[in-house]
Amino acid sequence: MLQLGLEGMPRRLYSCTPSRLNTWLDCPRRYRFTYLDRPAPQKGPPWAHNSVGASVHNALAGWWREPYERRTSAMAGILLTKGWITEGFRDQEQSTVWRDRARAMVSGYTSTLDPSDEPVGVERTVATRTPVIAVSGRVDRIDRRGDELVIVDYKTGRRPLTEDDARSSLALAIYAVASSRVLHRPCHKVELHHVPTGSIVQWEHSDESLARHLRRAEEIAQEASEADERYRDWKTASRDSRTASGPAGSGGGPAPVPPEIDASFPPRPGPVCSWCDYRRHCPEGQAAGSARQPWDALADPD
Numbered sequence: 001m002l003q004l005g006l007e008g009m010p011r012r013l014y015s016c017t018p019s020r021l022n023t024w025l026d027c028p029r030r031y032r033f034t035y036l037d038r039p040a041p042q043k044g045p046p047w048a049h050n051s052v053g054a055s056v057h058n059a060l061a062g063w064w065r066e067p068y069e070r071r072t073s074a075m076a077g078i079l080l081t082k083g084w085i086t087e088g089f090r091d092q093e094q095s096t097v098w099r100d101r102a103r104a105m106v107s108g109y110t111s112t113l114d115p116s117d118e119p120v121g122v123e124r125t126v127a128t129r130t131p132v133i134a135v136s137g138r139v140d141r142i143d144r145r146g147d148e149l150v151i152v153d154y155k156t157g158r159r160p161l162t163e164d165d166a167r168s169s170l171a172l173a174i175y176a177v178a179s180s181r182v183l184h185r186p187c188h189k190v191e192l193h194h195v196p197t198g199s200i201v202q203w204e205h206s207d208e209s210l211a212r213h214l215r216r217a218e219e220i221a222q223e224a225s226e227a228d229e230r231y232r233d234w235k236t237a238s239r240d241s242r243t244a245s246g247p248a249g250s251g252g253g254p255a256p257v258p259p260e261i262d263a264s265f266p267p268r269p270g271p272v273c274s275w276c277d278y279r280r281h282c283p284e285g286q287a288a289g290s291a292r293q294p295w296d297a298l299a300d301p302d
Contacts, residue, residue, distance in 0.1 A: 013129060013132065013133055013134040014132060014133045014134070014221040014222075014224070014225040014228075015133075015134045015135075016133060016134070016135050016221060016224075017135065017136060017137045018135065018137050018170055018171035018174050018175075018217075019137070019171070020035060020224075021135075021170065021217055021220045021221060021224070022170060022171065023035070024220055024223065024224040025220055026268065026272070027267060027268045027272075027276075028224075028227065028264070028265040028266055028267075028268070029265045029266065029267040029268075029278075029282060029284075030267075030276060030277075030278055030282075031224065031265065032227075032231070032257075032265040033278045033281065034278075036228065036231050037257075041278055041281045042280075042281075043277040043278065044276075044277050044278075044279060044280060044294075045088065045294045046087035046088040046294060047088045047275070047294050047295075047297065048087070048088035048089045048090075048094075048095075048098070048294050048295040048297070048298055049088075049156075049157070049295075049297040049298055050087075050088065051085040051086065051087050051088050051089070052098055052102055052156055052298070053156045053157075054085055055080060055083055055084050055085045055099075055102055056080065056102055056105060056106055056154065056156050056195055057140065057154055057156075058079075058083045059076055059079040059080040059083060059102075059106045060076070060106060060109070060110070060140070060141075060154060060195075061122050061123045061140070062079045062083070063075060063076045063079055063106070063110055064118075064119055064122045064141070065122065066079075068115055068116060071110070071113075071115030072110075072115075073106075073107040073108070073110050073111040074107070075110075076103075076106040076107050076109075076110040077103040077104075077106060077107045079106075080099070080102055080103045080106045080107075081099065081103055084099045084102070088294040088295060089294075089295055090293070090294075090295045094295060094298075098298065102156075105156070105195050105196050106195065108198060109193070109195045109198055112198055117143070119141050119142055119143050119144075119152075120142040120143065120144045120149060120183060121139060121141065121142035121179075121183075122140075122141055122142075123138055123139070123140065124138065124139050124142055124179075125137070125138045125139075126138075126139060126142075126175060126178035126179045126181075126182045126183075127178055127182065128174070128177055128178040128181045128182070130214055130217075130218060131218075132218040132221055132222060133217060133218055133221045135174055135178065135217065136178070137171065137174060137175060137178070139151055139152075139153070139175045139179065140152055140153050140154045141153075141154075142179055142183070142187075144185070145189075147185065147186065148185065148186050148187060148188065148189065149176075149179050149180065149183060149185050149186070149187035150187070150189045150190070150191060151172055151175045151176050151179060151187065151189070151190040151191065152191050152193055153169075153171075153172060153175075153190070153191065153192050153193070154193050154195055155192050155193065155194050155195065156194075156195050156196060157297075158196070158297075158299040160194070160197075160199075161192050161194050161199065161201045162201060163201050163202070163203060165192055165201060166190050166191065166192050166201050166202055166203035167203040169190065169192075170213055170216065170217060172190035172192075172203075173190070173205060173209070173210055173213035173214070174213065174214070174217060175190070176188060176189075176190055176205060176210060177210050177213075177214060188204055188205045188206065188207075188210070189202060189203070189204050189205070190202065190203050190205065226264075227264040227265060230261060230264050231261055231264065231265075234257075234258065234261050267282055267284040267285060269284045269285055269287065269288035270288055270289075271288070271289055273285035273286075273288040273289050274288070274289035274290060274291065274292045275292055275297070279291065
């Protein structure tokens with residue numbers, strides 16, 4: 001399961017999650033800030049919409065862990081209230097409004113579920129390997145319908161979901177392959193459940209479409225892995241240089257990233273830069289869009 005390097009020597013599999021792959025695809029500079037730079041650059045303040053999403057996900061996971069007789073819509077609301085995350089909101093009033101709205105979301109969504117329809121997995125970590133990557137991730141829910149598994153992913157954003165969102169999702173395809181291999185059942189269907197509206201979009205993959213997603217994951221991984229190796233080689237050389245210089249040269253903090261290494265992690269500026277946790281450290285990102293308040297992604301309550 002090892003790929004060969006240029007010198008014919010075995011190379012380690014690139015260990016990753018779908019999130020890591022998508023971060024490289026979206027912006028290599030953000031990838032470097034997130035996964036390589038240590039100490040990592042300081043992030044901006046937490047986002048309120050992330051607090052809403054995490055609170056809803058946690059409540060739904062907790063709902064399935066309750067005994068069957070306690071899986072009621074009222075219990076979903078209780079779990080949401082108990083686990084409400086308050087970070088990122090403008091003030092306590094806004095947090096309370098959104099807590100109540102999120103409670104209505106999970107109560108309404110769980111009222112459409114059959115509490116006896118036990119999932120195969122809730123917040124289940126699955127993993128798989130190819131000759132290039134060792135990839136793992138945590139799935140919101142894995143259902144069993146007949147002889148097949150179905151990947152269920154919860155969404156809480158205000159944007160309406162489309163069938164193409166399910167079809168094109170690299171993460172969902174990887175989860176389908178990994179779930180099938182871990183649980184030894186076929187898995188081709190992936191679903192996005194929009195909790196605020198209760199709408200569901202789905203896509204039925206073929207074996208070939210899943211294989212295409214895996215090949216795409218490998219292509220992304222190979223790009224990121226090569227950049228990682230350049231970064232690690234530079235860090236090793238920098239550390240060796242500081243060690244050789246003795247105590248007098250060891251107190252200056254982390255070495256700045258040289259231009260030739262920075263070039264391996266180019267920014268990809270665009271509208272999303274306004275929402276980047278590392279915007280303050282990226283001149284190109286600052287030029288691409290104005291800064292956002294932590295609560296700006298929230299829809300106006302009805």
